[in-house]
Amino acid sequence: PGIGTDSFGRDQQFMNVDKAFIQFAGLTAGRASSFFDFYAHDFEFAGATAGSDNSSTNLLAYTATVGNGLSATLSIEDPVFRRTPIFSPQNISATVNSGGVSNFGVTNQPTPVFVGYTGGVPTRYSYVDSIERSRLPDFVGVLRLDQAWGSAQLSAATHELNIGNLSTATAVGSGGVVTGLPHTNSVLGWAVQGGLKVNAPFIAPGDALYLQGAYGEGAQLYTGYSAFTGSYTQSTTTIQGQKFAQYFSDATINPFTGQLQTSTSFTAVASYLHYWTPEWRSAVFGSYGEQSFSAGARLAQGAIFGLTNPNGANSFGSNAVGVPGTRFYQLSQALRDTYQFVAGASLIWSPVKDLDIGVEGYYTQIGLKSGRAIDLDKSPAAYSNIAGINAGTFAVRTATQDSVSSVRLRVQRDF
Template identity: 75%
Template sequence: KINTPFIAPGDALYLQGAYGSGSQLYTGYSSFSGSYSQNAATIQGQKFNQFFNDASVNPFTGQLEQSQSFTVVASYLHYWSPEWRSAVFGSYGEMDFTQRARSAQGAAFSVINPNGTNSFGANAVGVPGTRFYQLSEALRDTYQFVAGASLIWSPVKDLDIGVEGYYTQIGVKNGRVIDKDKDPTAYSRVGAINAGGAVATTTADSVSSFRFRVQRDF
C-alpha cells in the first residue's frame, strides 16, 4: 500500500503479486464457481473450462508434475470529496503445466483409448500429435484478466450507495481450444476431429458485470 495524500486525502495505491509452484490457490489464480475443483468455468456458459490442478501424476513414473502460476494486481482508491470515492483495479494471472505432464497424460490416453474413442469426457488430453490433442481443454496453459471500477457515495457514516462494474477475460495462451458452447458434443467425436471433421474452436471468452449497491453497516 502506498498512500498518496498529495493527490487527495485518503487516496492510496495498492500493489500485489504472487508466484507459486504446485500451489495455485495461494497465488489467487482460481475460479468464482469452484476454487477447489480440478477444472471449472469462471463464466456462466463458458466456452471451455480452465484447469487448476496443483500437479498431475505421470501415469508411467508415478511422479507429480507441478503446475506454475502467478498473479499481479493493482488498484487505486481516490476520494473526489469526503462523501464521494472511486476505485479502479486490474489483475492478470497465468497458469502453466509442464509439457511432459500433458504429453504423459496423452500417452496414457492412447493406451486406454486406442481406437479414437474417449472414456474421459472433457478431461481427455488426446493422443500427442493429433488434432484433438491440440484442441483439448485438458491441462492447457491459460490466463485470466480482470479490470473494474466503482463510484460510491457515502452521505452518512457506514452507508454506501454506488455502482460497480468489472470485465473478466479468460483464454488459452497458445493455439485454440474446443468451444463447448457452440459444439457441446465435440468431446464424443475424437476420431472425427482427428480425421479433419468440423469442430467449433475459440481462443478466449469474456463477460462484463455491473451492479447497483446499497450497503448499511451496523
C-alpha cells in the same frame, strides 16, 4: 449433521464460523484471515481480480514486533482452505452418497499409471487414488512494515500435496510384465508474494494505491489465480457458458512414474482508491495472471489416454487430453496453459456514516497462451466425436479466448 457431499461423494459434516480467534501477547489462535494475504480485494465489491484472499482459515500464529513499524509473523494454517484438486482425467462431479463402495476411494476417482511393459512399450496400467490427504499444515512466514506513508509486506508459504497410493487391483491391459508398483511421493508446493500500499493524502484524504505480485509452484490458491471462482473442481469456469475450461490443478500424476508434477502460476494486481468528496469515492483496479503445466505433463497424460482409449472412446469426457500427434490433442482443453485479465472500476456514495450505495463494473478475459481449443459453446458435441475430429469427418469450431463484462449494484450498512 451431514449437509452435503464432497466431489468424491463422501458425506461431509461441518459448520461455518466466519471469525473466532484469540489474540494475546503476539499470539493469534483460532479462525482468522490468513497472514499470507495483503491486498485481499480491499477496494472491490465482487473480488473479481486475481490475488490471494482467504478471509477465514484455522491458524496458530505468533507475531514479533521488531520496532519502527516492522513485524515478523510465523503462522501454521489449515491446508484444506488452499487445496485444489490433483488432475485426474476421470474426475467426476459430486454425487449423492448412496453408501455403495463405488462412492469411495479409487473406484470413481482413479488416475491411470503404467505398470506393465512389453518390449519396452507400456501395455498395462493400474490406478492411483488422487484424493488428497492431510499430513502437514501450511507454514506461512511474513515480514511486514507499517508506516504513515503506507505498508509493505513480503509473504512466503509452503503447501504439501499428498495423495493416495497405487491400487492393488489387477492391472488393465494386454500381457506385459509388471515392473513394480510405484509409490506416489508427496510434494511440497510453495508460493511467495510481495505487496505495497501507498497512502496518497496529497491527492485527497483517504486515497491509496495497492500493488501486489505473487508466484507459486503447486500452490495456486496462494497466488490467487482462481480467487474469483475458487478451485473446488479441477476445471472451474470463470465465465458462465465459457467456451473452454481453465484447469486449476496444483499438479498432475505422471503415468510413467506415478509421481506428482506441479503446475506454476503467477498474478499481478493494482488498485487505486480516490475520494472525490468525503461522500463520493471511486476505485479502479486490474490484474493479470497465468497458470502453466509442463509440456511433459500433458504429453504423459496423452500417452495414457492412448492406451485407455484405443478406439477413441470418451470415458474421460471433457477431461480427455487425446493422443499426442492427433488433431484432438491439439484442440482439447485439458491441461492447457492459460491467462486471465481483469479490469474494472466503481463509484460509491456514502450519504451517512457506515452506509455505502455503489455500482461496480468489470471486464474479464480468459485465454490460451498458445494454440486453439474446442469452442464448447459452438461445438457442444465435440467430446463425443473424438474419432471424427481426428479423421476430419466432424467439423469443430475453435477459440483462443473468451470474455465477459459484469455490473454489480451494492447497498451495505455496517453496524
